[in-house]
Amino acid sequence: MDDLYREVIIEHYKNPSYRGKLDPHDISFADNNPLCGDHIQIDLRVDDGKVSEARFDGHGCAISQASADLLVESVIGKSLEDVKKMNRQDILDLLGIELGPVRLKCALLSLKVLKAGVYGLGEASDALVE
Amino acid sequence: MDDLYREVIIEHYKNPSYRGKLDPHDISFADNNPLCGDHIQIDLRVDDGKVSEARFDGHGCAISQASADLLVESVIGKSLEDVKKMNRQDILDLLGIELGPVRLKCALLSLKVLKAGVYGLGEASDALVE
Amino acid sequence: MSLDVSRIRQDFPILNREVRPGVKVVYLDSTATSQKPLSVIEAMNDFYRRSNANIHRGVHVLAEESTAMYEQAREKIAKFINAPSARQVIYTRNTTESINLVAYTWARANLKRGDLVILTEMEHHSNLVPWHMLAAERGIQLEFIPVTDDGLLDLGTYKSLLARTPKLVSFTHMSNVLGTINPAADIIRRAHDAGAVTVLDAAQSVPHLKVDVQQLDVDFMAFSAHKMLGPTGIGALYGKTALLEAMPPFLGGGDMIKEVKLRSFRPNELPYKFEAGTPAIAEAVGFGAAVDYLNSIGMETIAAHEHEITEYALERLEEIPGLKVFGPTADKKGGVASFTFDGVHPHDVAQILDQDGIAIRAGHHCAQPLHEKFGIPATSRASFYLYSTKDEVDKLIEGIYKVKKVFG
Amino acid sequence: MSLDVSRIRQDFPILNREVRPGVKVVYLDSTATSQKPLSVIEAMNDFYRRSNANIHRGVHVLAEESTAMYEQAREKIAKFINAPSARQVIYTRNTTESINLVAYTWARANLKRGDLVILTEMEHHSNLVPWHMLAAERGIQLEFIPVTDDGLLDLGTYKSLLARTPKLVSFTHMSNVLGTINPAADIIRRAHDAGAVTVLDAAQSVPHLKVDVQQLDVDFMAFSAHKMLGPTGIGALYGKTALLEAMPPFLGGGDMIKEVKLRSFRPNELPYKFEAGTPAIAEAVGFGAAVDYLNSIGMETIAAHEHEITEYALERLEEIPGLKVFGPTADKKGGVASFTFDGVHPHDVAQILDQDGIAIRAGHHCAQPLHEKFGIPATSRASFYLYSTKDEVDKLIEGIYKVKKVFG
Numbered sequence A, B: 001m002d003d004l005y006r007e008v009i010i011e012h013y014k015n016p017s018y019r020g021k022l023d024p025h026d027i028s029f030a031d032n033n034p035l036c037g038d039h040i041q042i043d044l045r046v047d048d049g050k051v052s053e054a055r056f057d058g059h060g061c062a063i064s065q066a067s068a069d070l071l072v073e074s075v076i077g078k079s080l081e082d083v084k085k086m087n088r089q090d091i092l093d094l095l096g097i098e099l100g101p102v103r104l105k106c107a108l109l110s111l112k113v114l115k116a117g118v119y120g121l122g123e124a125s126d127a128l129v130e
Numbered sequence C, D: 001m002s003l004d005v006s007r008i009r010q011d012f013p014i015l016n017r018e019v020r021p022g023v024k025v026v027y028l029d030s031t032a033t034s035q036k037p038l039s040v041i042e043a044m045n046d047f048y049r050r051s052n053a054n055i056h057r058g059v060h061v062l063a064e065e066s067t068a069m070y071e072q073a074r075e076k077i078a079k080f081i082n083a084p085s086a087r088q089v090i091y092t093r094n095t096t097e098s099i100n101l102v103a104y105t106w107a108r109a110n111l112k113r114g115d116l117v118i119l120t121e122m123e124h125h126s127n128l129v130p131w132h133m134l135a136a137e138r139g140i141q142l143e144f145i146p147v148t149d150d151g152l153l154d155l156g157t158y159k160s161l162l163a164r165t166p167k168l169v170s171f172t173h174m175s176n177v178l179g180t181i182n183p184a185a186d187i188i189r190r191a192h193d194a195g196a197v198t199v200l201d202a203a204q205s206v207p208h209l210k211v212d213v214q215q216l217d218v219d220f221m222a223f224s225a226h227k228m229l230g231p232t233g234i235g236a237l238y239g240k241t242a243l244l245e246a247m248p249p250f251l252g253g254g255d256m257i258k259e260v261k262l263r264s265f266r267p268n269e270l271p272y273k274f275e276a277g278t279p280a281i282a283e284a285v286g287f288g289a290a291v292d293y294l295n296s297i298g299m300e301t302i303a304a305h306e307h308e309i310t311e312y313a314l315e316r317l318e319e320i321p322g323l324k325v326f327g328p329t330a331d332k333k334g335g336v337a338s339f340t341f342d343g344v345h346p347h348d349v350a351q352i353l354d355q356d357g358i359a360i361r362a363g364h365h366c367a368q369p370l371h372e373k374f375g376i377p378a379t380s381r382a383s384f385y386l387y388s389t390k391d392e393v394d395k396l397i398e399g400i401y402k403v404k405k406v407f408g
Ligand SMILES: Cc1ncc(COP(=O)(O)O)c(C=O)c1O
Pocket: C254, C276, C277, C278, C279, D031, D032, D094, D095, D096, D097, D124, D126, D127, D172, D174, D175, D176, D201, D203, D204, D224, D235, D366
């Protein structure tokens, strides 16, 4: 079947390991994909400049939710400075697939939300994930 | 040479018979062709519902000025009711030529001005000469 | 008269497109934008190869030709919607700009704080956001005709809203999500009785139904060429003459003026008053060719064909366990089927269908509040036009069964 | 590098057009609109035959392709003007809409009664009327940099106007009547020193000169595809990011939103915030192809060729008794020659030239105040582009002698 729906993606979509919220948290940010209304919230706990705990919540397509789960998994233990350096290629590597411009937005939503939260911005913008 | 520049047109352009203003007058109206800035004013004296005297003034191309001269000539003696009935074909008949949509506007400017004046309108519009 | 679909499909080169080796496109996304027949593509092609010039102000042959073609297209469009005069048809970029034009000119000149504007819950964002902006700027009030569970307008509530003497009623003729064809003539008559001006979003109706502005007695009507076999980049606003004449101009610049001084200007007459700068000339020519094509088939024939396909599609879709179609029954709607499926996100449905070349749309279709009303973030939408076939519907159904397998 | 005109002319099918039996067009009206090379016509043709779909919201192959093509064109345009990011390039219909966008958003958010806006006496109506409208609505003040008898801006007066702390300086890079190329970088630097924001009308400069927005340090810049080998129906507004981000949106509707509720919305990010509704998709593709074509020749090469033709044309025109060319000498201007001739109205000059297929423009060229300044209602204008030849200039000159004969 379709590459886009590699088992790993379907698996992370159906049985995400990091879905949920953190309370208390140090950083929490949420935004939408304007094209389809997909929504992602990411909560972080930070110790000593490093992500100690992370969760995501929201709704959307398999790509957006699986990439959020994979992303959140990958940032636990990372320093905030390293998180700021993450870009679109990191997400594509996590997913292990190629994407056209529209689906790419689904995949990048979680990274946009994460970086906007870490930078303390008012809005998640495309410029964060170039 | 070119049909558009039949001798009669060049003649009426260079030596118009009815260029000028009327003072006093019963009706006076002026307007522009927005496409090129051509300007026509027409003054009328009216006796008993009939045009007794008429003059035009303004500036513009040979077509616009010749057609104004020919038009003014043709309305002297006409009733205002008959003037209201004049349309684009009357102008083309006076000029004796065919015109594309842009030059047609030059030719029809004087009739628009005349009819707007006779109807007592605030503005000359294309609807008057269809 | 029935429509010869296989002959029609030959006029649309893109329908032969293989989107993957051996996989032909099955285009079920005409509500987003329609495909274009050769006659439309060629009309623009020819324009650029033979006639292209700027219009209105040139006296050379190319300018005369271009001007004539641009204005003849306007006449064709006017006739197509039965406008009393071509002067009442203003070229815009699209439906969205047409509605914004009314909001920026008529509405800003006529609405003041506290005035009531009635919309509906099934509006496209292009008939919501311009009014949100006006409400924020001017303090006008917005009220909404509710949508019933069947996807129809609740006309009882409309009646009680009318008692509050609205100044404007702006609504869609046909929903791009539910397919619902609203009783426009009736809604407009009641609005007029209450003293309100009306705006009809006809983006989805003019392409698919015979629409007659005089019969509807509508004050303003907005539509887009790209949804009715024409090019992108051009749409139209129809308006009643007295309203258009009384409105201030919208964009300022060349062609919309009668005279310009250093510090002032006089606006031009209709329709030019609302067309500032070099317009979409080639696109107007293409728009005219699209109208010619639709006329050559006949709007009644097109509507009947779409009805047949839609009926069949709804029947087949509703057989699928876990699939829910939104909107009214086939007799009350146009060629649109929006659905949710078994917890699979619409993006994923669309993506898996795409593997077999089946092009549908997934998302909120620029109608977020409507989706919110139904408690869902998004739907999958298949939509049909004169070139759609039952065979394509069958492929859609097969595809949905594949989706089930992947998400098993 | 010199330009091989005869090879270039083969790329423009319309240049072979016979406007009358045996009479080929001599197109000297590129300032009004340029002709289109085959590569541009074919890019749009192919788009409609292979890829056409609505953008941004579709996940099927056609929608992905169309979205990619639309955005790639934006990248090309951004690079062409050296914009720091493609997000700073907003698609509009034309230069006129670009300027109106600034007037409706930035200016209405930032200018209040009594604020000073500086324009020039050589502006096109599209950089006058939007400010007239704003002056009438808001009571802003307008002042004008005068034009000297040679057709240059009087920069001394500009300096004294700057002492009155203007909020905005909006001016043309190149006059479409006089051909004058204004010292934009200098004007902008002085405006910034005085604390003003700047708008550059680049409708005539971007098509003909290398324009670099970073070097100019301009805040907003407007231009049109149709004047630079691209299609009608599309133009662009460049803006500095901080300004664009702080501005309210312009038109409301689909695609310009991040989220819509029944009674409110959140605008989308740049550039989408300013692109409401289905945009001119095929036209964007054509615009990108036009930029490719211009790059393939090189803007320096094009400018040098036009300079050569213009110099020759001015020389030959000035030989004709009774003919007066307006504007500065060839070293200070682009490929435009506007003239009056011996009491013959420009319309008549143009009409008689047209008999021999020579297409020039006659009228006020959407610059009535400039013509008033020179005390004339209209001029005849011949203009040149990369496909123009000296042979065409010779035909123009011959034609003017014929005019003399007719009006004897
Ligand atoms: C200097 C200048 N500014 C603005 C415009 C307006 O361009 P458009 O008609 O494409 O909006 C033109 C073209 O006529 C122009 O020459």
